[in-house]
Amino acid sequence: MRIFISADMEGATGVVQWEQVDKPERDYAFGRRMQIHDVKAVIDGALSAGADEIIVNDSHDYMINIPADELSFDSRVRLLSGASKKLSMVEGLKGADAAFFVAYHAKAGTERAILDHTMNSSSIFSVVLNGREVGETGLNAAVCAVEKVPVALVTGDAAVCSEARGLLGDGLVTACVKVAHSRTAADCMLPENSGRILREAAALAVERARTGTASIMEIGDGTFDLRITFQNSSQCDSAERIPGTERVDGRTIRVIGGDMTAMIRWVLTLS
Numbered sequence: 001m002r003i004f005i006s007a008d009m010e011g012a013t014g015v016v017q018w019e020q021v022d023k024p025e026r027d028y029a030f031g032r033r034m035q036i037h038d039v040k041a042v043i044d045g046a047l048s049a050g051a052d053e054i055i056v057n058d059s060h061d062y063m064i065n066i067p068a069d070e071l072s073f074d075s076r077v078r079l080l081s082g083a084s085k086k087l088s089m090v091e092g093l094k095g096a097d098a099a100f101f102v103a104y105h106a107k108a109g110t111e112r113a114i115l116d117h118t119m120n121s122s123s124i125f126s127v128v129l130n131g132r133e134v135g136e137t138g139l140n141a142a143v144c145a146v147e148k149v150p151v152a153l154v155t156g157d158a159a160v161c162s163e164a165r166g167l168l169g170d171g172l173v174t175a176c177v178k179v180a181h182s183r184t185a186a187d188c189m190l191p192e193n194s195g196r197i198l199r200e201a202a203a204l205a206v207e208r209a210r211t212g213t214a215s216i217m218e219i220g221d222g223t224f225d226l227r228i229t230f231q232n233s234s235q236c237d238s239a240e241r242i243p244g245t246e247r248v249d250g251r252t253i254r255v256i257g258g259d260m261t262a263m264i265r266w267v268l269t270l271s
């Protein structure tokens with residue numbers, strides 16, 4: 001069984017502020033350490049439950065947060081490192097039996113959610129896909145759905161776990177490692193405890209993937225209507241110059257198509 005792991009950082013154990021996830025900042029070393037901690041725990045759980053191939057896609061910012069030597073403890077693990085990647089956070093997904101979204105964060109505008117945003121917090125106010133507001137979890141889960149890959153596990157704070165269950169239903173396993181009190185403060189599980197929970201959740205997720213009870217997001221008939229609302233109208237002025245976009249209002253652009261991988265590329269391009 002091949003497991004694809006998309007590894008972000010904002011939802012990692014103990015991470016609560018931008019300084020901990022931004023490469024030039026001193027506290028980035030902590031965020032990186034915690035992302036690696038959570039990814040390793042999930043890998044450990046997946047391997048113990050019988051996964052025989054794991055692809056980790058480093059999905060945060062410059063996408064070189066996880067050094068290859070950190071994952072060299074098991075030859076069944078591969079690392080997709082660096083940017084840019086055409087499908088960004090879900091690059092390398094094709095052919096996987098299940099996807100795990102690790103250390104994810106809630107969509108832009110979520111109340112009490114650590115570092116909530118969607119792709120780019122300075123440009124994107126909201127993203128609506130086929131009438132439903134989505135964040136990175138929803139966008140990436142939609143690509144997984146097109147590839148017929150179930151999303152079996154989402155880890156992060158309570159807000160992203162709740163958002164993911166709303167999109168993916170009961171087949172999804174979630175592992176909550178912190179409960180936000182605000183956008184930049186949370187009641188955090190200590191790594192020793194979160195590591196145990198992440199391992200158990202990953203093992204259960206592999207089991208659900210094996211038994212065919214993991215979730216695939218409902219995406220309708222394969223026609224995609226994507227609406228991106230920007231933070232301000234001048235960002236929308238720039239976006240409407242791109243052929244194929246349609247201006248909806250002062251801050252919103254719409255793109256329609258039948259290819260979800262193209263939709264995620266639109267979000268990446270427009271953000």
Ligand SMILES: [Zn+2]
Pocket residue numbers: 008009010059060061
């Ligand atoms: Zn990130």
